[in-house]
Amino acid sequence: MEKWTELRTAYHVARLGTVSAAADALGLHRATVNRHIDTLEDEIGSTIFIRHARGYSLTEVGQDILRVAQKADEMIEDLAGRVRGGKDQIEGEIKLTLLAPFSGLLMGAIDRFRSKNPHCVVHVDVGEDLARLEYGEAHIALRAGAKPEHPDYVVTHFGDIGFNLYAHDSYLVRHGAPNTQDDFAGHVFVLPEFPHGRLPFGNWIKDTIRPDMVALSSRDIGVIVEAVCAGLGIGFLGDADARRRGNLRPILPANPDWKVTGWLVTHVDLHRTEKVQAMLSCIKELGLAQRQTRR
Template identity: 80%
Template sequence: MICAKYVQVSVLEKWTELRTAYHVARLGTVSAAADYLGLHRATVNRHIDALEDEIGSKIFIRHARGYALTEVGQDVLRVAQKAEEMIEDLAGRVQGGSAQIEGEIKLSLLAPFAGLLMGAIDVFRRENPQCVVRVDVSEDLARLEYGEAHIALRAGAKPDHPDYVVTHFGDIGFNLYAHDSYVARQGIPDARDGFSGHEFVLPEFPRDRLPLFGSWLKDNIRPEMVALSSRDIGIVGEAICAGLGIGLMGDTEAQRRGSLRPVLPANADWKVTGWLVTHIDLHRTEKVQAMLSCIKAHGVA
């Protein structure tokens, strides 16, 4: 993999060529990039050749349908993308800060927390209709230094990467919930009798991905009590709300959906701490600050 420090130096020395290569990668063809940049195709090709000569490695693999990035090219273009965003943000501020936020903003989060951000995203979109919000649901923390996300929402231990800006999002409680339709059919669940006669819908995550609840689920829920399981947390949520069984859900999400009853007493041990994570280079950009403001205004209900 190419040295990150060398890539950053190249950004400074070969910005014109890097910007051209970035738009070739983004648009997929030399012709599309040339039209977007207002350049001749031959100029675009010269920029790519000059950049590859400077780096000493191929950035693109050329094929019949266009250009595909090599592994080195992916590293180079991530840096170029971040640099372009910072330059565009600076230009907007120089023009007086009244220009509409455009382009896209990428969020990375864990699926159970998606509902916590929808209100904030709705406000952000109404205030910035020219900016597209892209959400990546992943169990792994996005590499913000490579531009994989502008903002990440993570839970558990506070991320300690030296280039990350980390702020407290809120404490997110969980419980077992049963829908009113399930209670009408099966009665009020009671943990004291071992949930006799009751059914559950559960996520299929490995136990180490559910450190707060995994041991409890293992000790209390027998395999024959599971009516449905899925790796898709959205499916699990829909099954709970359809009355298929009792399931694990965040308190805020359960309140948002309605018609759900908590089964167990509130448990401080079933709370996780949420963190908003940004990269220091993009933290102060206008679009990131605008989204953070919307998120913090909503918080955890």
């Protein structure tokens, strides 16, 4: 295939959603963008886009083709930056995906990355499923549990992520602190609504907390955190997040069963690109600093 210009044009239409936006980004006329798409579809022998009133959406074939285009575009951009040399800052965007309970773990690393690369936009998506990195849904994923086994993924150990029951000082002033796990009479809890099997402490919740002991529940982990910090009840928080916020006290001794193993996941084609390596470096630096602080 020799239609690299047309492929790049189609990639920008897919990324931006309309011909007009792609034309502006590329400095082309709308008619030229449309011609590039027609030429590419003729070359491939299949429809790439479905045209509708709101813009363009990808067909299944289009998704396969455009994921190749995205990787090519990013790798060429990365190569150009390396060849130019002397470029101190990374530009463009980098996409991260992670599970909601871990959203606070990377903020320090993102802040460090942004301080070094203020012209690079960081997009963070929160979801329960591992993003399809081969489709360009993310550059870096932080996941927990079993090690991802996809043959095209580069998987790095992030570290153990611990959880515990925490209560805010304002809650403890009003209700006191339970002395043992069996001393929860009169206490109320703030709990996530995720299926128990997905949480390292899910079985403990199921076996210990009665429905009448729940003050608030939510599928949004941000709501859970804010509720605990407001003193509404006792709730499960990540140890790192709780330390960062202050005025939160662990209720029970550390439980090894409430730890999960974290993994940083990248796609082999983009793992060595400058921006992915720069972000991974910031994440690893922050992790090392946190481990040294705990010693």
